[in-house]
Amino acid sequence: xxxxxxxxxxxxxxxxxxxxxxxxxxxxxxxxxxxxxxxxxxxxxxxxxxxxxxxxxxxxxxxxxxxxxxxxxxxxxxxxxxxxxxxxxxxxxxxxxxxxxxxxxx
Numbered sequence: 001x002x003x004x005x006x007x008x009x010x011x012x013x014x015x016x017x018x019x020x021x022x023x024x025x026x027x028x029x030x031x032x033x034x035x036x037x038x039x040x041x042x043x044x045x046x047x048x049x050x051x052x053x054x055x056x057x058x059x060x061x062x063x064x065x066x067x068x069x070x071x072x073x074x075x076x077x078x079x080x081x082x083x084x085x086x087x088x089x090x091x092x093x094x095x096x097x098x099x100x101x102x103x104x105x106x
Contacts, residue, residue, distance in 0.1 A: 004040055004105040005073060006066045010059040012095040018060075021092035029085045033065065036079070038072025041065070058095055066105060 013021050022044065030042045045062040047055055067073035076082050090096060 002069060004066055004068050005070045006064060006103045006105050007073065008101045008103070009063045009098045010056050011061040011063055011093050011098075012058040013061050013092050014094050015060070017092050021089070024088065024092070029089055032081050032085045033076060035081075036072070036076040038068040039076070040067060070102065 025044045033039055033042050041064075043064045045064060047060050047062065049055075065073070067076070
């Protein structure tokens with residue numbers, strides 16, 4: 001049995017452009033990703049606060065994408081539509097040093 005994978009990335013979205021970023025994510029980015037083979041889910045999580053410990057400095061969102069396999073996620077990443085929509089999404093962030101964390105979904 002193969003398990004799906006999930007990729008997480010913390011984002012620092014410009015607070016001035018936050019509404020625009022969320023609208024772009026919901027109306028362009030997610031619909032584009034959803035057309036790719038292996039897509040399961042894509043979420044943009046807005047940080048409310050750290051209940052224990054501390055949140056990474058400047059982070060106000062977490063990006064989470066789930067695919068049936070890493071190979072299919074990599075096809076999405078290598079695609080021209082991904083290059084276009086990720087490039088536009090990056091215009092909303094204030095810091096472009098990302099930690100991409102890949103998980104097996106159990």
